[in-house]
Amino acid sequence: MMKKQLIMEKALELFAKQGFEATSVQQITEQCGISKGAFYLAFKSKDELILSLIDHFMMQFTSDLDCIVRDTEETNEVLYKFYYSNFSSFYKYSDFAKTFMKEQTHTFNEEFILKIHYYDSQLEKIILCMIERIYGKNLPVKLDIMYSIKGFTNIYSHLFLFSQVPFDLHQLAQSLVEKTELLAKHAKVPFLTEELYQNAKHPVTEEQQKEKILEIIDQKTDELKDDSIVQESFSLLKQQLHEPAFSPAIVKGLLENIRHHPNCQWITYLLQSYWKI
Amino acid sequence: MMKKQLIMEKALELFAKQGFEATSVQQITEQCGISKGAFYLAFKSKDELILSLIDHFMMQFTSDLDCIVRDTEETNEVLYKFYYSNFSSFYKYSDFAKTFMKEQTHTFNEEFILKIHYYDSQLEKIILCMIERIYGKNLPVKLDIMYSIKGFTNIYSHLFLFSQVPFDLHQLAQSLVEKTELLAKHAKVPFLTEELYQNAKHPVTEEQQKEKILEIIDQKTDELKDDSIVQESFSLLKQQLHEPAFSPAIVKGLLENIRHHPNCQWITYLLQSYWKI
């Protein structure tokens, strides 16, 4: 349908300039030279429009990269082609890329978030597949390399999209290939383990979270035997975790007791987010 | 003033969950248990609130990092401390970090953008200063290392903020130190030159932009001598640049002629953004 395409194009231009929420359906229809009713004939809602845009572009972007990673015969060319294709897509779909980067973390719409997560994990799969093709399945820092690649593409895309300077994509790709190769061949200190990665991707249930917190408390209690205040605080927090009894002020105070201890920041954070305080 | 602080705290929680625009002043005042009027006694407008938040947290964050980079005596500890401090700040101010990442590229408010750019360039200065301290002033890939560091911190912060998994910040910092050292010591292929970097940071005027475009057209015309269509297209586009005469359809067609040629994507983009089409 022609209308749909027209709306998508014009809307995207506006979204790129102003953001999704700041752009009204009115503005979109004016830009298209159509009526408000016509808009709602093409799309059920404003949300459906952005969802369609995400699908349209991300399918293109993702499959482009997938083809390159799968079809490039020479493994020593894959990385270069990956980076080059990545940045030229960002250029080609720059309006979409801008909108996407803007709204990437907005939480106002559940479906929206799910879609973005879906395509993000697809991209991660593609990068991992590429890494395995080039460096073999058993590269110990595989996941960190994947994250480094994502970091590189993100930060340079940002520069690329939000400045007006002409970039030499060839030089950029070459420069990133060298960096990636260096990291893949020499980096030995891992951070992202398979387990950590899986956990980060699949957020745990409240019950599982509680188990994990108790585990860490036990560990920390053991580590900090010489501080009786911390010992007691942990003990009381553990009670509270099993059966809420103390007032918010008391809980807050107990958390304060442990917050400033070395290596206790994370457990403090976990407890806070568990109790939503 | 206590009220101001209360509002800032509660507002930040809401912003982190829903985003700035999606959070109404009403919601904020409800969360604080105060009236709408009281809000406007503390802040002149909703915009003033977010601007205050940015200042409050970014000043803290920036000066924390600055101290570490300046005051750490042992140069071989600086990198580690930088990364560790960076991520613990993200943890400490996680609500702010979420909000900030969400709104980072929104363009609805000029002052907002200026502030974010200001603090971003401060951060870049600090990182550059750190790099110079560790590796000396003449590291050839200085700016790319700076961007790599930004890329690392960005992408891991993202994982860190939007997942619930407990992270070992020590391990993360160590892992990133190793990566940075590898890049700084062995990377030889530069991408970001001093000139490119300066241009990206200080967007050029329309007149300068035109000059630059003409320059690139001349260069490309020279490169692609064997394609007469491209030659003529460039020649006509140059005319149009000096004095607009052709209709939009003709200009669009000329752009199509050059768009798909290798290495002509950027100039096509520049022309499009110059003519705002």
Next chain:
DNA sequence: TATAATAATGACTAAGTGGTCATTTGTCAA
């Protein structure tokens, strides 16, 4: 040409926004 079917319109609604200000409440010293 007449009829049916489809496409497009834009005034309208209900809900929600940021921001204002006449009024009420609270807190002092006298």
Next chain:
DNA sequence: TTGACAAATGACCACTTAGTCATTATTATA
């Protein structure tokens, strides 16, 4: 207890929003 001053309130305003639907225009078919 009074009165003066500041702090806090929330009904209210003008405006914008996404979405609806009775009406009109266009097209295809008989």
